Amino acid sequence: MSAVAAPTAPATPAVGEPGRAVTAHLVRELRRGTLVVAALLALLPPVVVVQYRETVGGELGAGALQVLATNPAIRTLFGPAVALDDPGGFTVWRTGLMTTVLVAVWALLSTVRVTRGEEDAGRWALLRAGTLPARSLLLRVAAVALAAQAVVGAALAAGLLVVGTEPAGALLHGAGTALTGAAFVMLGLACAQVLPDRRSAAGAGGAVLAVAFMARMVADGSEPFGWLRWLSPFGVLGQVRPYAADDPVPLLVLAGMALLPAVLAFVAVERRDVGAGLVRVPDERAPRTALLGSSTGFAVRRGARGWAAWTAGVAAYYLLVGLLTVSLTGFLGDNPQFASAAAEAGFTGMGSAEGYLAAVFALLAVPGGLFAASRIAADAADESAGRHVLLLSLPVSRRAQLAGHAAVLALGCTLLAALAGTAAWAGARIAGSGLGVAAGVGGALNTVPVMLVSLGAAVLAFGVLPRAVLAVGAVPAAGGFLLLVFSDTFGWPPAVRALSPYAHVAAVPVEAHDGAGAVGLLIVALLLTAAGVAAHGRRDVRA
């Protein structure tokens, strides 16, 4: 047999640049989220600056601003108010905590997604099969994710510079926000190495984030616990005091906070198998057959753990709020100047426990609505991963399955609110307040219709735009909250304000329950849900 002729011109072997290829891949994975967050941070604070110059600055006198600055109730919600007479300072106070939490959540979840999420999906093994060792892979994830934080921080600073605020304050605020993001990137990196799957990694990171958030709240609301702020990136960030002290030293503390989980991540990555974490889960167990008898029961089972986690976090927050109520409102009662100033800035009735709780309960619909939307988003993820095909081959209609799940989530939101209200009441009682249980639970339940509008929006998105369930579902609860805050702060037209579902909820327990508003919201929620269920039954199943 004649030998096969050797090729006369041997093909040039592809020059391996695995590192560059992996970096490019990671950039593609994180690009879109980075651009969205950067755009929000570049646009939102400058809007506040401009609006401040037009309205707030002229109307709020120096005395009123001083009251706001020293008011611990306000501080628990928005952080220390240190330079309210400056457009930049006011903007940092009013939006800083919100934008920082946004960046932190995004940094944490996107880092977990590109590491543990990719590993869960089996794609990480492909990267590991290449020539790059685990540590260099992780290093590249860290580098790309940190660069994304830098982009976001730069966008924030650039927006503030463009509208003409003090350069030092703008740069420090941008740097602080980026470093906070960096700390949560590293936290996500560590959780992804230590824990065995995406859900537990994101859950553990989220728990740390929630504790950090609450530590900041306690530190700002209660001076004896002021030292707690040095344990929380959110608290440390507040100490930079942009546009007032302009202190760069806390930035070093933030960088140090990022270092600890980074070390943990890089140690852990060498000590585990691909697909496993440092923490091992038992790979065998006896069957647990509860809630496997119906599609609705199964929806309860799928969501139970997530619900418990969200509820635990929310209830802990409201327990703290309850505990702080008495010391805060005692201070408020002694400040006659405060009521009018606070009202002008969008807070009413902050002089009593009921008023403070009503303001804080309005926040409850944000996590409640996000919880409901995230569960419908999990449904959409299950569908695109093909995990629904077996369920959908059973004699249960798609409409019945989705409607059942929506009903379960509506109940879940109501229970979450009831437990949050109970926690707030219990905290207030422990601290010696005379707050009634009906006021606590009622104030919390009052926000449920807003959560249900978010649930309805998520269901509608699942029916017509299944790739954007979480984003659309977040619009009523999170977007509506922002819309209300800005409308109240800057006196936007009532028609604009009325677009927010929060505009139709009374400040219970300080005000009477708005029955008509609640019914209206429930009708909107029901219509959205019904439209989504109908559309879902009509469209093709993905994957």
Added chain:
Amino acid sequence: MPTIDPALPAVEAEGLSKRYGRTLAVDRLDLRIEPGEVFGFLGPNGAGKSTTLRMLLGLARPTAGRARVFGDPAEDVRAAHRHLAHVPADVALWPNLTGAEALELLANLGPGTDLGYRDELVERFDLRLDKPCRAYSTGNRQKVALVAAFATRAPLLVLDEPTSGLDPLMGREFQRCVVEAAARGQAVLLSSHVLAEVEAVCDRVGILRAGRLVQVAGLAELRRLRRHEFHLSFAGPVPAGLAAVPGVADVEVLGEGRVVLTLAGEPAPLLRAVAGDDVVQLSVREPSLEEIFLGYYGEAAR
């Protein structure tokens, strides 16, 4: 399980079409599968097999035409799915359920399950049930879905490439299960690429190409069409007259003493014809059913 009119076909599709944008994935497909029949569904990748099955299952809505399962419209899944069990091509299970829990859920919601037979199937497929599904390999996930489907008494089993992740031993067990299902009177719609599997279990075979059902044939006709592809290399030139050997067709000289040809029937005449030449290499390949069909009906593979 509801009683079924024996005169109703297990599957009946009339003018079934599905369009995705400009692509016509399935084009006016007519198909009838009788109760108790094992029907093999073949076609190259992208021919529209899965799309057809998804329309039969009500997971995708036909652009035109209609499909019925034992007389019930496919889109009315509450009625139609009481008659069927399904194994998807790529089985994805809930990562936090164990195999036992997944089987329990599917049995509770499904069209009725023979629990005794299910236990037997778990043994036969050598399935470990106490592991969470995230720890299962592709083959084990497929086994869970197969056990769940075969354990039902649904009169129609819709199986989409169900053995792609199984080892040959389990592939044989699968064939036994199909034969048992047919013996019980269950109809089976089997989408597959494995010739031996289709030959072993199917009564009829249909082939789909570019969205159109190009042929439906019985197994006897299938056997008649069966050919082997011979690759021969000679030390000298390719001997003349190979095309005249009984059963030999499609002789193609590849140059340098190499030839490829197809052979239907006994190999003895061909072997005698080349015995006098210096054969340095001989390989025989069994063409896939699709190649047989496409070759026979003069359709170039896409």
